[in-house]
Amino acid sequence: MTAQRRVVAEVLDGDHVHLTADEVHARAVDKLPEISRATVYNTLGELVSLGEVLEVSTDRRAKRYDPNAHKPHQHLVCAQCGAIRDVHPAGNPMADLPDAERFGFVVSAVEVTYRGLCPACAGA
Amino acid sequence: MTAQRRVVAEVLDGDHVHLTADEVHARAVDKLPEISRATVYNTLGELVSLGEVLEVSTDRRAKRYDPNAHKPHQHLVCAQCGAIRDVHPAGNPMADLPDAERFGFVVSAVEVTYRGLCPACAGA
DNA sequence: ATCCTACAATGGACTTTGTCTAGGTCAAGT
């Protein structure tokens, strides 16, 4: 545990936090000015490998990092501004995929992304 | 309808086709050597706008284009080799998101991605 | 206390994917 890693972990803390790597870097720099982009990427990669943080790719833009890895949830994304909310749908989509539709794959996860417009973008 | 657009449409034909823009370009070049990358991108963009082709972003790598736009389906993705299969799960994930979990969003679409290992990668 | 070694961090170059722009070509209409 180095100062750099601690800072990255601190930045990624809280609910409904979905920062891009660059945003994480910008905030980390505020706390530790000499931290480099590569270190932020490395540390985020390690956190993802450890299962402490989830990677979320909702569009072609930058990956986002979600510290809320321990409570299963899905995402609701604004098609216009990119805002993300964590949501907790009912049902179990995993159970909806019959064996006949698995084509021999070992299925280990399912991701559900709801797309639409957030209140601000829908109103405008 | 120009020669270039016809070639792109021809390349994107068939079931379980999920090519990247570059792959589309490579195959288009086989049929029409002078076709440019920009034209492929433009044409794919138009096909997506017309609703003839779906854009699929399963990872941080290139977008893939799915000509099977008229039958609703979801995707099963190999975490290792990136292979994609179309699947047709039961249930309606849209109905699983209660109003209380919509946070005022106007939700218009839902995407489900099953992740796992394909038979080849799981066996190895 | 000093040196060694392993690991981590740094900065910058590089790659990949996609977009943009300036110019060229071609067909249709006048």
Add this chain to the structure above:
DNA sequence: ACTTGACCTAGACAAAGTCCATTGTAGGAT
């Protein structure tokens, strides 16, 4: 034949992420 406009082309550009050689650092060995 000239103009117009849509389409295409090549290449420059941009964003996001990765890689690599070098530098720094912390802990153990001497």
